[in-house]
Amino acid sequence: MTVRAATYNVRGLRDSVPALRRVITAMRADVVCLQEAPRLLNWRARRRDLAAGCGLRVAAGRRRGGVAVLTGPRVRVLHAESHLLSVIAGLETRALAVAVVAVEGVRLAVGSLHLDLREAARIRHATEAMALMRRAAARFDAGMLLGGDFNEHPPQPTWRYLAAQLTDCYAAAPSGDGLTFTARRPRHRIDALFATRDLRVVSCGGVAAANADLTEASDHLPVLAELRVVP
Template identity: 60%
Template sequence: MTITVGTYNVRGMKDDVAALIRVLSAMRADVVCVQEAPRFLGWRRDRMRLAEAAGLRVAAGLRLGSVAVFVAPGVRVLHTESRLLKIFLGLEIRAIAIAVVEVEGARFAVGSIHLDLDEAARLRHATEAVAMIEQVAARFDAAIVLAGDINEQDDKTTWRYIAARLSDCYPRAPKGNGMTFTARSPGKRIDAIFAAQGLQVAWCGGVEADPADLVAATDHLPVVARLVRG
């Protein structure tokens, strides 16, 4: 049983929305974890319109925290929940959006996160997010997929913490050079997809979209992984 999961920081739809829609469509994902989803006036409408324009629908996500999960029409959604993570005075409010989905009879608990620029907050939120999605996955006998904007690279503490509990998909079956930031001049891999150790990774990496659209859509590049559950 296979699932295609993507992650994409859309920068609040502040850039070229038409290009953003084309890139989302080019991801051809069953589930997309979104960061910096619209959060101001009309946020529900804006998220819905973005998802629908790309052939998706909104499954989960709070206004605060600006994370969401979009799913494709053929994906069955069994459960959704969104939770705030620990609030640190003076820092952005962070959250996790989780959707438990069923694809080809297999269940997956997919979580979207956007971690902080502050190192201590980033690690605290990562530990909370991993614990939360583990609890949800256990209730539904679902394989875990956690994806998002980690705001650090793979040699740092928070990334290593997540990768010790879930597998970093890109090194297992890389597609492209893996760099995600900035979209205009990609030199860092700060966006990632992590999956339960038991999931096989067919491939993970960049999206085959018009290079001009990738630059115009937002300041991050998307990541997509094809995962197999036996």
């Protein structure tokens, strides 16, 4: 059985929402990890409307931190939780949204994370997020999938920390060049999906959507992975 999972920084819906809906719809994803989800005026309704317009629903995520998990029609949500990560003076509030889901009998703890521009904050928050993810996964005997905008490149410390414990999906089964930022001139791979090693990565890369939509929907490109799991 294959699960389609995606991660996407949607820049607070400040770009073309119709283009964004078309890109997310093109994913045909079972789970979508969002970063920079709306968190100001009417944030709940804006998240809900975006999800509904793509045939999805909001499974997890609160206002602060701007992270959320959306799920598709064949996904059953077993549990949802949101956590504020440790506050660091002068830096933006960071959070982790977690949805524990069942897809045709397979359980997954799916987390969405957006790390800081400062390296020390990134490693601190990644460590906290991994502990929270492990706790949720253990409680439900679930595999783990973490999607996010990590604001650093694969050779850097936080990326190495995550890749030592989880599979970097793109590195395992790359499709395309993997670059995600900026959408108009992609030169960096700072967005990624990481999965527990019991989930076999079939492919990971970009989304087959119109280039005009990809450049108008956000300043980031999404990452989509196909994962093969056994119930």
